[in-house]
Amino acid sequence: MRPTGPTGPTGPTGPAEAAEAAGAAGPSAAAGPAGRTRPGGRPLLARLLVLFLLAGLVPLLGAPGVARAASGCSGRPAKTVEFSTGELRVYKSRAHVCAVTVAKKPGKRRTMSVTLQARGGxxxxxxxxxxxxxxxxxxxxxxxxxxxTGAIGKKSASTGWILC
Structure with missing residues (x-):
């Protein structure tokens, strides 16, 4: 039962008065711009902005399973040939083939080479x-x-004709 005063019951009686009473309850219950706040008082727009910024950083940091991050070549790995000082890696996309020679023990400068040839080119x-x-x-x-063909120092490896 509500307490009564000299003119009637005290407290909100209609929907407009109920909204005013809720607004006076404190800052955590107050509605922000366009009513888009969470109970903690943080705007929903700020949370979405942070989510989109983090999603934009994933390609920059490198997604797992992407060949480009490790070698500089795009496409799927087609062939890897190991030799004593490193390995020759060949990657294939729809219309292009890419190759790199990677040292097993990176560090000091030494002569390295990689050669790639398409048949007839x-x-x-x-x-x-x-x-x-x-x-x-x-x-x-x-x-x-x-x-x-890839070489590091005097050691080398070759694939022969592949991807025919």
């Missing part, structure tokens, strides 16, 4: 003194065989 190569890897080199190889 010129060879593309990258040779120099590197610490970790040579390449990437890419050729257009839609419906064509390719061959790749």
């Amino acid at each position: 010129r060879a593309v190569s990258d040779k120099g003194k590197y610490t970790k890897m040579a390449g990437p080199v890419t050729v257009n190889a839609l419906n064509r065989c390719v061959r790749a």
Whole structure:
């Protein structure tokens, strides 16, 4: 039962008075702009903004299973040939093939090279003194065989004609 005063019951009697009473309850129950607040008082828009910013950082940080992050080549791994000082990695996308030579023990500068050739085309190569890897080199190889060669120091490996 509600307490009564000289003019009648005290407290909200209609929907407008109930809303005014809820607004006076405190800052945690107050509605923010357009009524989009949570009980803790943080706007829903701010939470969504943080969510979108974090989602935008995932490609920058590198998603698992992406070949590009490890080698500089896009596409799926097609062939890997190991040799004593490193390995030759070949990647294939729909119309292109890419290759890199990666050292087993990166560190000091040494001569490294990678060469990639599509059948009927010129060879593309990258040779120099590197610490970790040579390449990437890419050729257009839609419906064509390719061959790749990689070398670190005096040791080398070759794929022969592949992806035919």
